[in-house]
């Protein structure tokens with residue numbers, strides 16, 4: 580496996596003294612080129628912090644993140660981020676939203692607008708890839724959540740990043756739309772040959788999408804267990820019913836419960852009402 584991202588003894592502490600929070604403790608992980616890796620874990624275990632550090636939006640307190648052999652010292656065009664909230668520009672139509680980052684780069688670098696025109700071919704290809712061709716002239720307010728997230732993904736892919744960092748990108752979508760998005764993102768990964776680092780709360784989503792699932796644990800935030808997903812490269816929805824899928828899901832859910840260090844809501848309720856869990 581060629582290493583794309585190397586996370587080396589990374590620690591992250593927010594705040595100081597009595598208010599210090601160890602968001603991440605001694606994280607070590609290698610992510611391969613074109614790998615789809617998913618992160619799950621209880622709330623507050625440092626998933627977003629680690630993703631933001633790979634993206635260069637946060638700096639490790641100690642340790643190092645290396646991408647393609649170069650230490651990360653800030654955001655870069657080789658890494659694009661997609662968040663749960665689409666943050667599209669409401670005054671721009673779909674096509675212009677997708678081309679916006681390229682337009683900005685042209686302005687900043689003082690180059691000619693021919694660059695923007697050159698980008699149109701890429702924008703058209705991405706519209707088609709994301710099933711957005713018919714919606715090219717629509718505005719974000721006219722689109723469903725799923726469609727808006729497709730636009731956000733197309734916009735992230737515009738600069739041909741080699742790494743896509745996704746922080747609960749489908750967290751706000753309904754179950755059916757999520758399934759469609761899962762198959763779409765697998766297709767994007769195959770066509771664009773992009774490495775994907777994906778944070779989610781949803782264990783089923785993590786297994787369905789991932790080549791490997793990284794389970795993180797809280798207080799302090801840390802990498803707990805790595806699971807290889809025993810499914811073929813090309814996924815389909817029926818695989819969610821396969822015994823190996825169900826077994827892995829159970830295993831991961833149990834481990835999340837153990838590492839979270841709190842009883843489940845049901846257990847709490849049973850305790851409160853005097854029934855033993």
Ligand SMILES: Nc1ncnc2c1ncn2[C@@H]1O[C@H](COP(=O)(O)OP(=O)(O)OP(=O)(O)O)[C@@H](O)[C@H]1O
Pocket residue numbers: 593594600601602620621622623624625626627628629780800
């Ligand atoms: N900017 C910040 N300032 C202070 N503390 C922070 C900051 N960002 C994150 N934290 C803390 O760091 C810890 C890890 O947060 P992080 O958001 O990375 O966890 P997470 O696993 O993504 O959580 P969730 O699943 O709830 O989104 C938490 O205790 C959080 O409160």
